[in-house]
Amino acid sequence: MTAETLDTPAVAVPTATPPHPLREFWGYFSANHGAVAGLMVIVGVVLVAIFADVIAPHSPYLTDTTVALKPPFWQTGGTLTYPLGTDPIGRDILSRLIYGSRLSLMIGIAVVSISIIIGTVLGLVAGFVRGIVEIFIMRLMDIILTLPSLLLAIVIVAVLGPGLMNSMLAVALVILPHYVRLARAAVITETSKDYVTAARVSGAGPIRLMFKEVLPNCTAPLIVQASLGISTAILDAAALGFLGLGAQPPSPEWGTMLADAREFVLRAWWVVTFPGLAILITVLAFNLLGDGLRDALDPKLKR
Amino acid sequence: MLRFILTRVSLVIPTFLGITMLAFFLIRLVPGDPIETLAGERGIDPQRLEQLRIEFGFDKPIIVQYGIYLARVLQGDLGKSMITQESVLTEFTALFPATIELAFCAIIFALALGLPAGMLAAIKRNSIFDHGVMGVSLAGYSMPIFWWGLILILLFSVQFDLTPVSGRIDVLYYIEPTTGFLLIDTLLSDEEGAFWSAVRHLILPTIVLGTVPLAVIARMTRSAMLEVLGEDYIRTAKAKGLSQFRIIALHALRNALIPVVTVIGLQVGVLFTGAILTETIFSWPGVGKWLIDAIFRRDYPVLQGGALLLGVVVMAVNLLVDLTYGLINPRIRHNR
Numbered sequence: 001m002t003a004e005t006l007d008t009p010a011v012a013v014p015t016a017t018p019p020h021p022l023r024e025f026w027g028y029f030s031a032n033h034g035a036v037a038g039l040m041v042i043v044g045v046v047l048v049a050i051f052a053d054v055i056a057p058h059s060p061y062l063t064d065t066t067v068a069l070k071p072p073f074w075q076t077g078g079t080l081t082y083p084l085g086t087d088p089i090g091r092d093i094l095s096r097l098i099y100g101s102r103l104s105l106m107i108g109i110a111v112v113s114i115s116i117i118i119g120t121v122l123g124l125v126a127g128f129v130r131g132i133v134e135i136f137i138m139r140l141m142d143i144i145l146t147l148p149s150l151l152l153a154i155v156i157v158a159v160l161g162p163g164l165m166n167s168m169l170a171v172a173l174v175i176l177p178h179y180v181r182l183a184r185a186a187v188i189t190e191t192s193k194d195y196v197t198a199a200r201v202s203g204a205g206p207i208r209l210m211f212k213e214v215l216p217n218c219t220a221p222l223i224v225q226a227s228l229g230i231s232t233a234i235l236d237a238a239a240l241g242f243l244g245l246g247a248q249p250p251s252p253e254w255g256t257m258l259a260d261a262r263e264f265v266l267r268a269w270w271v272v273t274f275p276g277l278a279i280l281i282t283v284l285a286f287n288l289l290g291d292g293l294r295d296a297l298d299p300k301l302k303r
Numbered sequence: 304m305l306r307f308i309l310t311r312v313s314l315v316i317p318t319f320l321g322i323t324m325l326a327f328f329l330i331r332l333v334p335g336d337p338i339e340t341l342a343g344e345r346g347i348d349p350q351r352l353e354q355l356r357i358e359f360g361f362d363k364p365i366i367v368q369y370g371i372y373l374a375r376v377l378q379g380d381l382g383k384s385m386i387t388q389e390s391v392l393t394e395f396t397a398l399f400p401a402t403i404e405l406a407f408c409a410i411i412f413a414l415a416l417g418l419p420a421g422m423l424a425a426i427k428r429n430s431i432f433d434h435g436v437m438g439v440s441l442a443g444y445s446m447p448i449f450w451w452g453l454i455l456i457l458l459f460s461v462q463f464d465l466t467p468v469s470g471r472i473d474v475l476y477y478i479e480p481t482t483g484f485l486l487i488d489t490l491l492s493d494e495e496g497a498f499w500s501a502v503r504h505l506i507l508p509t510i511v512l513g514t515v516p517l518a519v520i521a522r523m524t525r526s527a528m529l530e531v532l533g534e535d536y537i538r539t540a541k542a543k544g545l546s547q548f549r550i551i552a553l554h555a556l557r558n559a560l561i562p563v564v565t566v567i568g569l570q571v572g573v574l575f576t577g578a579i580l581t582e583t584i585f586s587w588p589g590v591g592k593w594l595i596d597a598i599f600r601r602d603y604p605v606l607q608g609g610a611l612l613l614g615v616v617v618m619a620v621n622l623l624v625d626l627t628y629g630l631i632n633p634r635i636r637h638n639r
Contacts, residue, residue: 158606262453
């Protein structure tokens with residue numbers, strides 16, 4: 001639906017020029033209030049992440065045992081110096097959450113980027129080359145899909161060793177099959193179309209066919225899957241952090257913060273409530289965005 | 304029909320081989336020599352090391368080693384735990400009922416709430432109820448369940464003191480494990496109040512583990528129902544003057560359930576993933592917690608064998624869902 005806006009055929013008198021594709025897209029997208037809300041939250045989180053140094057009232061690592069486990073400001077004993085309270089070793093929770101947004105966004109974007117690049121290439125290759133290569137790639141992806149996603153990620157991290165980098169690699173591998181399948185399916189439907197044949201007849205090589213002709217025409221489902229993939233990546237990476245396999249303390253990663261705070265659940269509700277809320281809101285926003293993008297980009301659903 | 308079954312079953316073989324390969328080769332990636340790891344911090348003298356290498360078959364080519372491993376796996380020999388010296392398969396079968404019990408309760412919970420909620424949302428499309436159900440289920444779908452568990456503990460165990468924080472049953476009961484399913488075992492035993500205690504311990508883990516499936520089932524039921532309600536035969540039923548209840552219960556629901564059943568089958572993998580987190584939060588003595596403990600104890604045979612077994616279970620359930628789906632729906636059966 002993107003590229004080819006051909007000249008209007010001279011059949012009828014052109015009454016109105018068709019809306020610009022982006023404008024049309026925005027029309028569909030903005031009709032979905034949930035998606036717009038999701039987008040706004042994401043923009044908010046991105047701004048918080050960028051300006052973390054300016055917004056955060058304290059350093060995320062600064063410990064001060066004299067103010068350990070202070071409640072949020074609206075409870076008795078809380079102060080506005082630590083708006084959302086402090087953790088067991090006196091670090092400001094709000095500041096940690098603000099810096100944590102950097103990590104979560106970075107995880108989401110990096111994981112999905114790795115996955116999309118590798119996945120698209122594998123999918124394009126599988127769709128173009130067919131035969132034994134395709135069978136090998138797709139079987140491998142089926143195996144990854146069969147295994148429960150977090151289980152596979154856990155095993156990979158357990159083998160490679162805990163840490164943020166390894167957990168990101170593991171999650172990227174786990175969400176890889178979706179992109180491979182999407183790209184391959186798109187290639188197979190697209191290659192039978194006339195424009196690909198035309199390009200092939202006019203002498204385009206396989207690489208050009210793959211990346212210049214076919215790929216731009218299967219970006220829509222990839223974009224939708226990317227948005228949903230970011231939410232999965234953030235969620236799974238946080239789960240690994242929670243299990244002690246992801247980012248290691250004192251990193252302000254939200255899942256890791258929850259793991260640190262777990263044993264204090266009976267004494268201080270705020271140390272567990274806020275990091276989880278941050279994860280929930282961010283993941284929800286990306287899911288809303290993904291749903292909205294799907295509605296706006298999927299021609300089948302267009303009225 | 305036989306042909307359909309045979310093709311489906313034969314498709315599982317490469318997947319099974321793949322899972323065993325993953326289990327075999329991933330463990331090779333563990334840094335350090337496996338035997339030195341086995342020996343631990345005490346160290347080992349070089350001569351004994353060499354002897355053990357040959358004994359374990361590490362001197363042979365990697366492909367041969369994989370063949371030996373596969374042969375052992377097929378005979379049910381998954382190695383021994385480095386900590387307890389117990390066979391991995393024995394430990395797994397002892398702990399698995401606890402996980403199944405939890406997963407079963409979770410899926411029942413998800414169905415009991417998700418099916419009616421999705422149906423009602425579809426019938427009352429665009430009502431406040433519909434928007435509410437969709438909003439809540441999207442939140443459920445985005446839920447970090449490890450946090451959700453802590454929040455429920457905070458609310459129900461700490462604030463209101465309604466449910467226990469962890470474990471499967473109060474420590475004062477001793478229940479002979481006949482079936483391994485505590486709900487059944489407590490009913491069989493004559494311990495007063497043991498069943499009630501087991502139920503109380505199950506409530507929070509069930510909700511936590513059931514949340515994501517609940518959200519998925521509610522969404523799926525709604526969209527399947529909406530599709531079916533637009534069909535011609537529903538209009539015919541209406542034109543015949545059938546009551547709303549009859550139309551929904553007899554005509555719409557049965558057809559709407561087909562995609563929902565598939566989704567339930569696919570949720571098995573999600574359930575095991577969730578079980579790992581849920582069991583960790585509630586100290587539920589199942590295979591999920593066992594696996595995580597194994598990681599931190601560096602008990603690699605348990606990790607390797609346990610992950611392989613879980614993968615095989617999920618694979619088997621998916622196959623079963625596929626086969627029943629083919630049985631219910633002839634269109635699938637004759638497709639290939």
